[in-house]
Amino acid sequence: MVIGIPKEIKDQEYRVSLTPDGAAVLVQAGHTVWVEPSAGVGSGFADEDYRRAGATIASGKDEVFAKAEMIVKVKEPLLSECHLFRPGQVVFTYLHLASLPDLTKALLERKVWAIAYETTEAKDGSLPMLRPMSEIAGRMSVQVGAQYLEKLRGGRGVLLAGVPGVEPGHVAILGAGVVGASATRIAVGLGAQVTVINLDLDRLRYLDDLYGGRIVTRAAHPAAIEEAVCGADLVIGAVLVPGAKAPKLVSRTLLKKMKPGSVVVDVSVDQGGCFETTRPTTHSDPTYVVDGVIHYCVANMPGIVPRTSTFALTNATLPYIVRLASDGVERTIRSDPGLAKGVNLKDGQVTCRGVAEAHGLRFTPLL
Structure with missing residues (x-):
């Protein structure tokens, strides 16, 4: 051929x-x-x-x-x-x-x-060719979010790791698949306070066993999503429905309740995004602001590594x-x-x- x-x-x-x-x-x-x-x-x-x-x-x-x-x-x-x-x-x-x-x-x-x-799909139902780029994008999402939380970039001026005497930043991760698990790994490594939300309780059990008391896991329902999003400095969109559009988990109404200067990194933008306010951006023009919240929605994040x-x-x-x-x-x-x-x-x-x-x-x- x-x-x-x-x-x-x-x-x-x-x-x-x-x-x-x-x-x-x-x-x-x-x-x-x-x-x-x-x-x-x-x-x-x-x-x-x-x-x-x-x-x-x-x-x-x-x-x-x-x-x-x-x-x-x-x-x-x-x-x-x-x-x-x-x-x-x-x-x-x-x-x-x-x-x-x-x-x-x-x-x-x-x-x-x-x-x-x-x-x-592989024989076990996993997505073998999506996985490596999801791993990279998940790891990058926290790295990128931390940068845009800096005041010089318009963020809240929060250090995710915190310092002695000052609490670390809050990270909410919507989804516990490959992207979500990869983002969790980096966020925990930085020392942030991490909340992971997912529909599949087995995935939450896996992450809870892996990280013990270092993360909070919540079953995905509207009240849990609202509480996590409103309390977060950084929200990672890590939702995937293979082959279909991602569900809109965060409405414009909920977005308005987020902290001014907080950051959204919607990795699911390739599938339409899980925020109502998501629209694709590029590495040349990566962010925009809606209701005081910085949105980073680059559709080819791994392209810069x-x-x-x-x-x-x-x-x-x-x-x-x-x-x-x-x-x-x-x-x-x-x-x-x-x-x-x-x-x-x-x-x-x-x-x-x-x-x-x-x-x-x-x-x-x-x-």
């Missing part, structure tokens, strides 16, 4: 979808890899690194798309790229289509196979890429129900229920 690696063009997105070592694995398995010039530079990989791995450096993005049977990306295609797709071509990437109606429409019109990292992110992503995706290339897309999907759940679109049809429901489109089961 011919695999194409285009350069990411989202704002300050420095990741690349495949390391040179990953390209070498594919070439050694008999496949052809085309790489857009300077695609890996942001992650510290020169074109020569890919050449040494056996890949071919294309003349540009157009040639990558023209040659490739499968396009492997990091982030969802931008609308400016969609005309490059052709019917039957495979795009394998983070898609988050439930929050992107225009992109969904464009990819449906191109009749591609759109396979999403974030909805592909690309070296770590690219290695972590390739570790997770390469086994799937090898199987898709070696066995063929249809055969691989028929043999792997978890990968089949990653197929969001096929031949102009929506094959992911969450995406269909988000946009009022007809859902067509894949299998």
Whole structure:
């Protein structure tokens, strides 16, 4: 199979979808890899690194798309790229289509196979390709939130760690999945007062056993959410419904009750966000203020730590890429129900229920 690696063009997105070592694995398995010039530079990989791995450096993005049977990306295609797709071509990437109606429409019109990292499941029901970026974003969320709590950035002037004689800052984490657990780890490490809210009590039991009396866990219901959010200096949105829009847990009315200068970091922005006031931002313009509350809602947080992110992503995706290339897309999907759940679109049809429901489109089961 011919695999194409285009350069990411989202704002300050420095990741690349495949390391040179990953390209070498594919070439050694008999496949052809085309790489857009300077695609890996942001992650510290020169074109020569890919050449040494056996890949071919294309003349540009157009040639990558023209040659490739499968396009492997990091982030969802931008609308400016969609005309490059052709019917039957495979795009394998983070898609988050439930929050992107225009992109969904464009990819449906191109009749591609759109396979999403974030909805592909392992045998145990986990999300193996979403996990590494969720781990990174969760860790970053507390780091970023702590920065925006500084007075120079408009925050309350609170040090999350506190000092002797002064209580530490309060962090509320909405969700206890991979993002929430990763955020909890960093917040506890800093010495903050941490409250974690989640629907699944088993997840709360796990975190409670792990951290003992260092965190407070609360079952997710409106009163608990309101109490935690209103008392927090930093709120992390870490809610995920695979393939579907995130539920709005914090309304504008509740937001108005938060402390002036407090900070919201909504990691679930890729799926529409769990705050009513969430809208996507970029690394170039990362924040905005609503009712005195700073909102950080960058949709590609791991893009600014690309070296770590690219290695972590390739570790997770390469086994799937090898199987898709070696066995063929249809055969691989028929043999792997978890990968089949990653197929969001096929031949102009929506094959992911969450995406269909988000946009009022007809859902067509894949299998």
